[in-house]
Amino acid sequence: MNIVVPVKMVPDLVEELEVDATGRALDRSFLKLRINEFDEHALEEALLLKAKHGGTVTVLALDTGEVDETLFTCLAKGADRAIKITGQFQDGVSSHAAAAVLARVLGSIPHDLILTGVQAADDRDGQVGILLASTLDLPHVSVVSGVEPAAAGKAVTARQEYAGGIMAELEVDLPAVLGIQAAREAPRYAPVSKVRQVMKTQKLEEVAAPAVEVGAGSTVSRLAKPETGGRAEILEGSPEEVADRLVAILAERGFAKR
Amino acid sequence: MANDIAVVIEHLEGKVADISFEMLGKGRELAKASGGQLLALLLGHGVKGLAAELGCADGVIVSEHETLRHYTPEAHKQALAAILKARAPRVTLVANTAMGMDLAAGLSGSLGWSLCAYCRDARLTDGRLTAVSQIYGGKLLADADVEGPSTILSILAGSFPAEAGKAAGNPRVEEVPPPPLDKPRIRFKRLIQPEAGDVDITRQAVLVSVGRGIQSKDNIPVVEELAQALGGALSASRPIVDQGWLPKTRQVGKSGMTVKPKLYVAVGISGAPEHIEGMRGAELIVAINTDPNAPIFNVAHYGVVSDLFDVIPLLAEKLKASK
Structure with missing residues (x-):
């Protein structure tokens, strides 16, 4: 089975996010990017499927910046090919445009199964995987955890997670696109030494992005931190003082004794 | 129209x-x-x-x-x-x-x-x-x-x-009848109900929930201590369950359980929308996180901006001593 995993760089949410002077976009000057965490799960599921059932894993990424190390890390984890799609993506790219580019690039890459992360922190105009499936006219299932080959390799069984821990088991004909919520195992870790070694011995493939005329279909007029009336009362002081205050608050409501 | x-x-x-x-x-x-x-x-x-x-x-x-x-x-x-x-x-x-x-x-x-x-x-x-x-x-x-x-x-x-x-x-x-779908490429097989867990977190009056801030599986007992001190159960946000550190039955949020306890303590949870969806109905929410801008503070009633390892063990100790 040929598995393709398009991965995406997103702002590291652990870092402070600043809005630029226009008030409409992120200030990208000090923005730290990292691989979308759900994409790590998609890659892990792909590698687990390959280990168990054979096949190849190809990783694709639009060059939105800082993408090389991510792609080398994917190779170090066990991907067979890593392809960087070059183009003017440094200021970010809409999901609709990313899907259109990926669909064109996939024209020359064998793919039975495409696994993406279920969502990303910045996909304001929708999830790339679903839009990609639409463009390629392939079936898509979101919020999947657990993929197994079925029907003599012509389909896969995918578990879609609903609220309350209920799951639906669906059989999906290949080729198909699945949005992975969680891999069966926690994403593996590639040691820095291994990534460095891969950087020396393997090469990233490069493909120039084809021109596409698709946009988000909407324009951000304002980007801001949420204003909330019901913000928490922040308890200040030393850990000792804070803990005492919490005990008092909890005692007042009957959760502790003073 | x-x-x-x-x-x-x-x-x-x-x-x-x-x-x-x-x-x-x-x-x-x-x-x-x-x-x-x-x-x-x-x-x-x-x-x-x-x-x-x-x-x-x-x-x-x-x-x-x-x-x-x-x-x-x-x-x-x-x-x-x-x-x-x-x-x-x-x-x-x-x-x-x-x-x-x-x-x-x-x-x-x-x-x-x-x-x-x-x-x-x-x-x-x-x-x-x-x-x-x-x-x-x-x-x-x-x-x-x-x-x-x-x-x-x-x-x-x-x-x-x-x-x-x-x-x-x-x-x-x-x-309006749907258009015919002769050869469906996606076929429904079955619904799988959640496994009965050791603890039904939807029925707990007190939940202490642990998130990514805990950093490692080995640190989970730190938060478990607090849950015990409060007579509550331990729950978690999605990343903790995805890592396999706690079972799926303990997951709060969109793809986990929706909980409405009397007290919800969010430890090292930033508060992604998917998590907040599952716990915003709690009566009293206390959150501790190192990031003052963490969205969890928008739904919490009381917040502590601090390293959880500085405050949680101390809090558990004080609660135990007060009993």
Whole structure:
């Protein structure tokens, strides 16, 4: 089975996010990017499927910046090919445009199964995987955890997670696109030494992005931190003082004794 | 009609999901602004009876067929696409849930309509649509001017009061058979109910929930101590369960459990929208996180901006001593 995993760089949410002077976009000057965490799960599921059932894993990424190390890390984890799609993506790219580019690039890459992360922190105009499936006219299932080959390799069984821990088991004909919520195992870790070694011995493939005329279909007029009336009362002081205050608050409501 | 507002009704096992009522309430407001009708789109098999619950809508379009008995993204998308293409409503509201996600982006792709995802709000002013999306893990809100005569908005659960969409009434019911789907590429096999866990976190009065801030599985006892000191149970946010550090039965949030304990202590949880969806109904919420801008502080009643390892063991100790 040929598995393709398009991965995406997103702002590291652990870092402070600043809005630029226009008030409409992120200030990208000090923005730290990292691989979308759900994409790590998609890659892990792909590698687990390959280990168990054979096949190849190809990783694709639009060059939105800082993408090389991510792609080398994917190779170090066990991907067979890593392809960087070059183009003017440094200021970010809409999901609709990313899907259109990926669909064109996939024209020359064998793919039975495409696994993406279920969502990303910045996909304001929708999830790339679903839009990609639409463009390629392939079936898509979101919020999947657990993929197994079925029907003599012509389909896969995918578990879609609903609220309350209920799951639906669906059989999906290949080729198909699945949005992975969680891999069966926690994403593996590639040691820095291994990534460095891969950087020396393997090469990233490069493909120039084809021109596409698709946009988000909407324009951000304002980007801001949420204003909330019901913000928490922040308890200040030393850990000792804070803990005492919490005990008092909890005692007042009957959760502790003073 | 071009100024109607459509709401895709989500239901599972004969029960209309709360998010559907939230969207009907919001849809009513948008229909007033657009001057159109509010239409509820109800798909399934043997679901016509649910129309009686959708009195907030002016009309219910029911599409019933064996292929729609169980939700599959393909069959439901195709049936919805046919209805939406024919009606071309101004705005279509779809839940940003496991089911709705495939539909919203799938319909945007196949109909070529604009889509704004993760919406917390939407406004129609003189025919112009503004959508407010909550992105970057809930850290930022993006207001966007939306193009096109028809738009799809995927709505985050908990954005609007469900009560506003719950109305008795007698909406006009119109039945529309779905277009044939001869060779479905997605086939429903079965529903899997959650495994009974050691602890049913939905029934606990006190939950102490652990998130990514705990850093390693070895540190989980630190938070467990606090749960014990409070006589509560340990729960977790999604990353902890994905790492395999706690079982799925302990997961709070969109793909886990929705909990409403009397006390919810969020330890090292930033508060992604998917998590907040599952715990915002708790009576008292206390959060501790190193990031002062963590969205969890927007729903918490009390917050502590600190390293959890400085405060949690101390708090557990003091609580134990006070007993």
